[in-house]
Amino acid sequence: PDNFFDAVFTDPPYYDNVAYANLSDFFYVWLKRTVGDLYPDLFATPLTPKSEEIIADPNRQGGRVEAEQFFEEKLTQAFREIQRVLKPDGIAVIVFAHKSTEAWETIINALLKAGLYLTASWPIHTEMEARLNAQETASLASSIYMVCRKRAKEETADFAKVQEEIRKNLQERLPEFWRQGIRGADFFMSAIGPAVEAFGKYAKVVKLSGEAVSVRELLDFARRVTAEFAVRQILENGHLGAVDLQTQFYLLWRWSYGRARMEFDEARKLAQARGVDLAALERQGLVENKKGEVRLLGPQERQKWPERFSTMIDVLQRACALWKKGAEKELDDLLQSTFGPMEAFWQVAQAIAETLPEGDEERRLLHGLLGHRPRLKAHGPDLFSN
Numbered sequence: 001p002d003n004f005f006d007a008v009f010t011d012p013p014y015y016d017n018v019a020y021a022n023l024s025d026f027f028y029v030w031l032k033r034t035v036g037d038l039y040p041d042l043f044a045t046p047l048t049p050k051s052e053e054i055i056a057d058p059n060r061q062g063g064r065v066e067a068e069q070f071f072e073e074k075l076t077q078a079f080r081e082i083q084r085v086l087k088p089d090g091i092a093v094i095v096f097a098h099k100s101t102e103a104w105e106t107i108i109n110a111l112l113k114a115g116l117y118l119t120a121s122w123p124i125h126t127e128m129e130a131r132l133n134a135q136e137t138a139s140l141a142s143s144i145y146m147v148c149r150k151r152a153k154e155e156t157a158d159f160a161k162v163q164e165e166i167r168k169n170l171q172e173r174l175p176e177f178w179r180q181g182i183r184g185a186d187f188f189m190s191a192i193g194p195a196v197e198a199f200g201k202y203a204k205v206v207k208l209s210g211e212a213v214s215v216r217e218l219l220d221f222a223r224r225v226t227a228e229f230a231v232r233q234i235l236e237n238g239h240l241g242a243v244d245l246q247t248q249f250y251l252l253w254r255w256s257y258g259r260a261r262m263e264f265d266e267a268r269k270l271a272q273a274r275g276v277d278l279a280a281l282e283r284q285g286l287v288e289n290k291k292g293e294v295r296l297l298g299p300q301e302r303q304k305w306p307e308r309f310s311t312m313i314d315v316l317q318r319a320c321a322l323w324k325k326g327a328e329k330e331l332d333d334l335l336q337s338t339f340g341p342m343e344a345f346w347q348v349a350q351a352i353a354e355t356l357p358e359g360d361e362e363r364r365l366l367h368g369l370l371g372h373r374p375r376l377k378a379h380g381p382d383l384f385s386n
Contacts, residue, residue, distance in 0.1 A: 001085070002084055002085065003085070003086070003087050003088060003090075004085045004086075004087070005085050005086055005087060005090055006087055006090050006091075007086075007090055007091050007092070007093070008082045008085070008086055008090070008091075008092045008093070009092075009093045010078075010082070010092070010093070010094055010095070011094075011095040011143075012054070012075060012078065012094065012095075012096065012107075013053075013054050013055045013071075014096065014097055014098055014103070015055070015056050015071060015098050015100075015102075015103035015106065015107070016055060016056040016057065016058075016067070016103070017097075017098060018055070019055065019057065020053065020055065021048040021049070021050045021053045022048075022050075024048045025047045025048055028043075028047060028048050029047070031043070052074075054071060054074040054075055054078070055071065056068055056070070056071040056103075056106070068102065068106055071106055072106045072107075072109055072110050075106070075107065075110040076109075076110040076113045076114055079094075079110050079111055079113075079114030079116055080113075080114040080115070082114070082116070083114050083115045083116055083150055086150060088150060088152070089149075090149070090150070091119075091147055091148065091149055092116060092147075092148040092149070093145060093146065093147055093148070094107075094111070094145075094146045094148060095143050095144070095145055095146070096143065096144055096146065097142065097143040097144065097189070098189075099185055099189070099266065100263065100265075100266055101216070101219050101223075101265075101266065101269055102265070104189070104192055104219060105215045105216050105219060108192075108196055108200070108215045108219075109215050111146075111148060111196075111200065112200055112215070115150060115151050116148040116149070116150065116151065116200075117148060117149065117151050117196075117197075117200035117201045118146050118147065118148055118193055118196045118197045118200050119147050119148065119149050119197065120146075120147040120193070120197070121144055121145065121146045121147065121190075121192075121193020121194065121196075121197065122144070122145045122193075123142040123143070123144055123145075123177065123180075123182055123186060123189065123190040123193075124142060124143055124144075124145055125142050142182065142186040142189065142190070144189055144190065144192065144193055146193060146196075151200075151201065151203065153203070154203040155201075155202050155203060155204075156202060156203065156204045156205070156206060157202040157204075157205050157206075158205075158206065158207075158208075159205050159206060159207050159208075159213045159217075160208075162198055162199055162202070162205050162213075162218075163221060165198035166194070166195045166198045166199065166218070166221060166222060166225070167225055168198075169194035169195065169197055169198050170191055170194050170195065170222065170225050170226060170229070171229075172194075173190075173191075173193075173194040174187075174191060174194075174226065174229045177190045177191075178233055183255070184255060184256045184257065184258070185256050185257060187226070187230060187256070188223060188226055188227075188230075188256065191222050191223075191225075191226040192219065192222065194222075195218060195219070195221070195222035196218070199213075199215075199218045205218075220269065220272070220273075223269060223270075223273045224272075224273045226273075227252055227270070227273040227274055230252060230255065230256075231243075231248050231251060231252055231274075234251060234252075234255050234351050234355070235251075235347060235348070235351055236347075236351075242342060242344040243312060243344055243348060244310075244311045244312055244313075245274045245275045245276050246274075246276055246281070246286075246311045246312075246313055246314075247311055247312040247313040247316075247348060248274045249270070249271055249274040249276045249281075250286070250296065250313045250352070251348060251351055251352055251355075252270065252273075252274060253267075253270060253296050254296070254352050254355045254356065255351075255355045256270070257296075258355070258356065258357075259295075259296075259298075259360075261293045261294065261295050262293065262294050262295075263292060263293060263294070264278075264289060264292045264293070264294050267287070267294035278294070284304060284306060284314075285297065285302050285303055285304025285305070286302065286313070286314075286317075298317070298361070298362035298365075299316070299317035299318070299320035299321050299324075299362060299365055300320075300321070300324070300361050300362060300365065302317055302321070305318055309334070309338050312339050312344075312345055312348055313348075315334065315335070315338045315339050315345070316339075316345070316348065316349055316352075316366075316369075318334060319331055319334060319335060319369055320362070320365035320366060320368075320369050321365075322334065323365065323368050323369050323372060324365055324368070328372075331372070332376065335376060336376075340376060346370065346373060349366050349369060349370055350366075350370060352366060353366040353367055353370070
């Protein structure tokens with residue numbers, strides 16, 4: 001009946017992360033042989049039924065766009081049923097985890113279309129970091145627990161007002177997430193809940209032009225706010241104003257994803273969050289794009305160098321390469337003519353090194369360069385006194 005349950009708790013499929021029915025086939029064939037005659041209706045098909053399974057599978061649904069539409073439509077049906085059977089003051093708790101903004105956009109759209117909105121959210125460590133699909137990819141360690149209620153009012157809000165609410169929510173919650181030790185990709189995902197809490201309580205959010213604001217625009221704004229907060233924290237509220245955006249992007253990637261590969265669209269969104277053009281970074285040799293997967297290159301891997309060094313990360317990587325070769329004169333000249341006198345430069349070097357694990361080659365090079373700094377001060381006390 002309508003308005004029946006006090007609470008509904010569900011853990012829906014994680015978009016394209018797990019092909020549940022395919023995995024179930026392994027058990028299905030053995031169960032069919034052993035108990036199939038006792039439950040003929042459950043084992044009527046040769047393998048598990050798959051056509052109506054609510055996952056985003058481009059191979060099954062005819063393409064990436066079709067898979068996203070199928071997943072959103074089917075999930076919306078499920079959420080609408082939750083909304084129907086929930087009491088007016090009841091709560092629905094929905095668990096979700098995915099590294100891509102696309103997946104989050106899909107599930108949030110489904111929630112909003114079903115008349116549900118977030119009132120609270122918590123990241124909880126649930127995923128196995130050693131699982132096979134987490135190797136060398138930007139996988140998550142946490143799932144987001146979203147507490148939802150029925151939307152009682154059909155209000156419209158101005159986007160500028162909602163942006164201020166989102167910023168206020170994030171300013172309150174991000175320090176809490178940071179204190180809890182949530183880091184990297186999980187930190188960005190944790191910010192989605194507080195952002196949607198501000199956005200989802202309105203039936204419609206509009207710009208000055210009257211055009212409706214999309215969930216994608218909401219998530220892009222939340223990512224920018226979160227990225228700025230994270231960079232400040234990584235640098236321990238240090239010389240952020242002195243650090244160029246390209247270097248901030250590099251630092252943010254290393255902190256968030258380490259050496260993991262990322263899908264191009266996700267890497268592009270991270271770059272946009274710091275106002276950087278990913279294609280330009282590829283031309284400069286700082287990132288590598290192979291078949292739609294992007295990798296950030298360290299100083300030991302980079303092949304291209306700019307004719308004129310204008311960013312901290314270019315200087316830092318070139319300095320590491322020169323230190324490795326033992327080219328001290330060239331190294332000293334580079335540092336003296338660029339960012340060597342600036343405390344912020346060495347702070348960035350230390351921050352990047354601390355994001356990398358023990359034994360990492362880039363970490364070793366950075367520590368070597370940091371150890372070279374006292375020699376610079378000894379040979380140029382006036383220049384290196386800032």
